[in-house]
Amino acid sequence: MTRLIHDKFAKDYLSELLCPIGTVNPGREISSEVRQIDVYFTPTAVTPDYIEKLGVLGKMATTTALFEPFRNPVNSDEVLSCLSKLLEVRSEFLRQAKRENTPYDELPKLWILTPTASETLLNGFGANPDEENWCKGIYFLSEYFRTAIVVIHKLPEVPSTLWLRILGREGVQQRAITSLGALSVDDPLRINALELVYQLQSNLRVNRGQKSKSEDEEDDKLIMAIKPLFQEQLAAAEQRGEQRGEQRGEQRGEKRGIQQGKIEEHRTILENFLRVRLGELDPNITALIAPASALPAVEFTMLLVQLATVSVDENGMRQARHLLAESVLRMRFGQLDERLTNFIPRLLALSLDELGLLLSQLPELSVDELLGRWDNSAS
Structure with missing residues (x-):
């Protein structure tokens, strides 16, 4: 394997x-x-x-x-x-x-x-x-x-x-990956290589337990070599988003320019990451990407790490939908209780129009209002 x-x-x-x-x-x-x-x-x-x-x-x-x-x-x-x-x-x-x-x-x-x-x-x-x-x-x-x-x-x-x-293999490959750090973070070759190497890392994580101990150790060292470069790439992307946001904010006189730039950059990263991982995305995943892009940097990075472990098949697509929905609800309500956890499958069963309407209203809804509105529409 x-x-x-x-x-x-x-x-x-x-x-x-x-x-x-x-x-x-x-x-x-x-x-x-x-x-x-x-x-x-x-x-x-x-x-x-x-x-x-x-x-x-x-x-x-x-x-x-x-x-x-x-x-x-x-x-x-x-x-x-x-x-x-x-x-x-x-x-x-x-x-x-x-x-x-x-x-x-x-x-x-x-x-x-x-x-x-x-x-x-x-x-x-x-x-x-x-x-x-x-x-x-x-x-x-x-x-x-x-x-x-x-x-x-x-x-x-x-x-x-x-x-x-x-x-x-082993040290030769790890040192080569580390050498990518000497290239500009905007270098297309570096970006493409890191995307493919990161996808390799994701597949290695998924297949843990099917290999020998020495293979697992080699994969762990490879993952450790990739991690700081991926974090650097993410930080650079966020910085570009901040700069674009600052420019947009200055032009429009808006104080939210920097934050909006970060959200847009997160959205680009998340969408590209999922396309590389899963291929063509269905409309419901695309609808969830926008609100999930507003996650703070730490939570956003954790979401990427979780998405990197999903399988590359239809089951992986379902896992991705669930993780995105969970992140969106957690960002709005904090820790999810049993009611919200049980609500996720219902949310994912909504039509695209219903999902879009719910996501647009979510910032104004309490937990009781959210669940009550769904119960009323279901009845």
Whole structure:
């Protein structure tokens, strides 16, 4: 289970980084049998600045490429399987060129990404470093194979390898994530990487108890590395909200400018967070996001932590609705008594129009008025 979670993270992560400069096809099937390439990339955009920012990964993405990331050290059978995928793609290229009577462009390359690799495996495939053109830790098979084994834990810990080292394990991955802190909080690459890494953290939390003790310990260290960066990202977002609120308040002469800016920024964070976690949101969740965005910073952060643990399915959608409704009622009435707790399922069963009306009136209602109004409408 843990390996599948990390596999999905690696595919999503590489796809997100590479999509600005080309076409990304994660899970591309090959015709000879039902098998998939983890990430199939075709460059389309010439953006030297972005490629340079990706460092070594950007250099790899200057040609059509197959990326095959492994969570555990790759073995010989897995390398051979990757090579067979490359050969199948090569055959497709050649058949298409012959069919269309056109010269084919440069053939694709295969990049096998593994945390570690034994000397026996590297020697068995005749893989050798090319430190004149590439950094340490990248081992190339013979020229015609157009393949390299990237041993992530042997890469130098420098900025140009950062985006590859995030796909490593244990200390290598944790230090790479910590290095994201050196980037501007507004950097799109940092933001996208943190969103995906935070989603990885959420999935790891959900699957606790299904792994070995050592896997749990590794996941805990990863979570600890992510936490301060996420808090920094949240603080920066709130600050941007304050600044926008101040500007709006100055322009309108309103004292509530700063607070309104915070609420709007919370709303953006919460909506984006839920979309990343759950996908398309239903109208009732969207209706609850607005009042929940007015939560104070501490309670808002706790809500995000709780939402990060919901499952990624319809049950998770129900859990999210319940947590949002609970937060909205707690913000209005403080500690929830049994009557309010029992009222939550009824609130969530309201139509969208009824829910919208109730939420608009909630700030003016007492507990008795709220429950009495619902009882009257039900009768």
